Every structure is written in C-alpha cells, then in structure tokens.
Amino acid sequence: DLITKFQSIPTPFYYYDLGLLEENLKMLQTYSAQHGYKIHYALKANANDRILRLIRQYGFGADCVSGNEVKKALEMGFPPQEIAFAGVGKTNWEIELALQADIFAFNVESIQELTVIDGIAAQLGRTARVALRINPDVEANTHHYITTGKEENKFGIHISHLEEALEELAGLSHLEFMGLHFHIGSQIIDLEVFKNLALRVNDIQAELVKKGFTPQHLNLGGGLGIDYQNPDKHPIPDFQHYFSTIQQYLKPLPGQTIHFELGRSVVGQSGALITRVLYVKKGVKTRFAVVDAGMTELIRPALYHAVHKIENLTGNGSPQIYDVVGPICESSDFFGKGVELPEVRRGDLLAIRSTGAYAEVMASNYNLREKAKAIYSDELLNA
C-alpha cells in the first residue's frame, strides 16, 4: 500500500495526490461554470509543472504575481488572454514581459504604477489593459498576516483615492481601463465575508457608473479557505456554496464578466509533507518528536501559527501528547504543539496534511538544507 511505498522514499518529501486534485478541479469547473465565472488559478499557491499542466487541462486561466510566474504560466500552456498580473511591486522588466506577451490584464495597485505602465507601454508601442485593485476595507476574519483588504494593508488603491486614480487613468493614452479587482485575504472560511465583499463591490461599482466608468469585468480575487483540521472529512472545498453566495449578492452590469483568483482551495488538500521521526525526547512538561522536515519545507506554523493535521502513519501504540518539531535552529521551527499521536518511535513516518498550497513554494534552504522532492501519486502506482 501507499505507506509501504513511502518507506522506500528518502524523507522529507512532498506527496501530491493527483486523483484528489482532479476531483477538486472537476468540482471547481462544474460550480464555476454554472454561473459563467472565469477562474484564474493563483500560481503562488503551488507552481509545480505537473500541477499547473493538470489545472490548465481543466481550462482555468492564471493569476500571477511576478514576471517569473507569468513566464511559467505561458510555458505551461496558459494562453496570454487568460493571464492576470497582480502585485504591489511590479518591476520594469516584469511589466515589459507581460506587455510583450499581451496578457489579459494588469491588476494595478497604485496611481504611480498606472503612469509607469503607461510609459513602458508607450515605449513598446502597445496598450496595456488594466484593472484597478481596490482596497475595499472589508474585514476578512482571518490571520492578520494574510488579511489584505483593510486600509492599513499595503495592497490596492484605497476607495478614497479611486476618483483620483480614474482621472489619472483617463489621461493616459496607452492604458485601457478594463475592470475592478478585489482580494481581501486568504483562508476565509466564513462565507459571510464574501457576501460583505459582494455588497461592497456593488456600492463601489454604482459610484463608478455614476461617474461614467463601466468596467467590463469584476475580479473578486481568491481567499476561499480549506479545512485544515479535518482534511479527510472535507477534501474538497464547498465551491458550490461559495459561488452561489457571490451570485446571490453581487449585481454585475449587463455583459460584465466575473473573475476569481483561487489558489489554496484548488491545491491545498492534495498535498502532504511526509517526514521521518529522528528522535523522541523527554522535555520537562512535554515530549518532543523531532522530525526530519522543518520550517524550511513548511513555514506556515512558524509564520501564521497555522494548524496542520499531523498523523503517525506507522505507529499504532497508545496515544501520547507531543510537540512535533523540526531540526532547524529556531524555536519557531515546529509543526504542532500538544498533538496527540499514537506512540511515536524513531523511524516512524508522519504525514503533515494539507500542504498542497503555500508549502513547497515557500521552501527555503536555510541551514543549507536540500530542497525536498515532490512525489506524485501516479509515480507510485506501479512502483
């Protein structure tokens, strides 16, 4: 079985269940198509070639936040007309690359960026399609490090500056105003937040229409969360309810297209980080299970106090409480504290679940560690 196959693979490694990913993609396709919504997969969540190719096979577009992500999306077969490019700090070469490729739209995050893109477009003899990223000041009810739509966040153009941005835009001849973009945060579980976003977008759009601007598209960003506590109970996010909430409250203009940029909800549950126990040691108030993966492979617990479900794949003794920690020389290098696991022994394999998103892409080689490999479920079929 799978665990026996895992035994012969050097640890730590990222395991990707492509079957589950496909199930997820089918659901996403079904429920987005019901409302005619266009999905751009956010490459930042996981940019592995095999995963990107599979996502593209289901007809989704791409959401990129760097020049290299734009390049990668093009290489993996995402058509330029389906690539959006966001980010508060686009450099000149990145803007040039996206203009040369003639991507769908730049999501512009500041007034100065408008003038810079216009200038580069003029030099290249091109017109840049732009959407304005608006900071709508909507509470996302998630960790503050992954909240992006509040006025204190660096992202987007605050609504109080929208009018100024539109005036600026109107005077720039190498820009074409396409739409409005919003992204208020990530790992949002409470669908009420998306209802609030939709209502806010309606108000903002009504203001714009009064001023004579008609966006061709609305981009509501990403942010739909996944169930980190119970990955087996909820392997696939509730896309149906998410899209129907938007559909129920959002009032698009006639002919307007609605876009989304989902990352975590597309790939999150399809991955697990597999690690081996190196040592079990007694602490004063706790027991440590020291494993061979660390914050270099998964930084989310250290950075956001994120909780990932941990399983002992090879032990079935009586349950004990452990702090599961990595080998990196940092106290923040832990995967879980006070975790109950069947008794852990040196050599046991642990699975840290729900690492399909924001794990491998955030890896570092701190302590000069090697990059952990990715193993795909279909490689183990005949192994």
Ligand code: LLP
């Ligand atoms: N669009 C924009 C403009 C974004 O900034 C993001 C994520 C997304 C879309 C995709 O959001 P998603 O659907 O994945 O929530 N490293 C953090 C998450 C950072 C999210 C950054 N922006 C974590 O591990 O929780």
